[in-house]
């Protein structure tokens with residue numbers, strides 16, 4: 001295993017995208033190995049790299065890490081994006097889980113049957129407006145960051161989640177001025193600004209090609 005950070009996943013957002021965001025914010029360079037064929041996944045399985053036969057897989061610091069949340073926690077802990085004590089960490093976890101719940105709803109749209117898509121979209125819009133965004137608006141009322149007046153993984157996930165939301169509902173933040181101002185501040189951070197440029201490792205929303213690849217690689221799930 002080399003000293004480089006290597007990500008193994010599809011060439012798409014999915015569960016790896018928040019990991020890419022966090023590494024980019026921490027200024028960590030990484031390589032990506034994309035799963036494009038069933039054989040790639042079988043090789044990882046045969047090599048014993050996937051503890052639960054699932055990706056994302058991240059090679060970092062001599063380890064083969066799986067489980068998205070474990071990976072995010074490790075990166076956040078290592079790169080000072082996880083608060084200054086256990087209480088801050090608990091708050092960061094709560095905010096982070098909220099953003100991940102919301103992003104999960106958006107991710108699931110990609111595999112929704114066409115007849116269910118509109119219903120799921122309405123559900124996402126309603127939950128974003130009534131459940132999730134009010135929490136973050138309040139959390140940003142008196143501070144530039146969600147926790148402890150310093151950048152944490154929760155802020156990075158919130159930026160990612162709000163940008164995903166705006167792809168679906170461009171005006172959704174119009175009634176959340178604190179989140180809008182937060183977005184602008186976050187987007188101006190040099191590493192984040194770089195990650196938002198074309199040509200970075202940031203991935204586009206899922207399309208038919210990606211879904212075709214996912215179905216081929218995970219043929220055991222789509223019989």
Ligand SMILES: N[C@@H](CCC(=O)N[C@@H](CS)C(=O)NCC(=O)O)C(=O)O
Nearest residue numbers: 014015053054055056066067068069
């Ligand atoms: N709890 C795991 C879930 C990972 C997961 O469901 N990965 C999917 C791809 S996004 C997978 O590898 N599925 C293959 C399988 O379940 O057989 C995590 O968050 O990393």
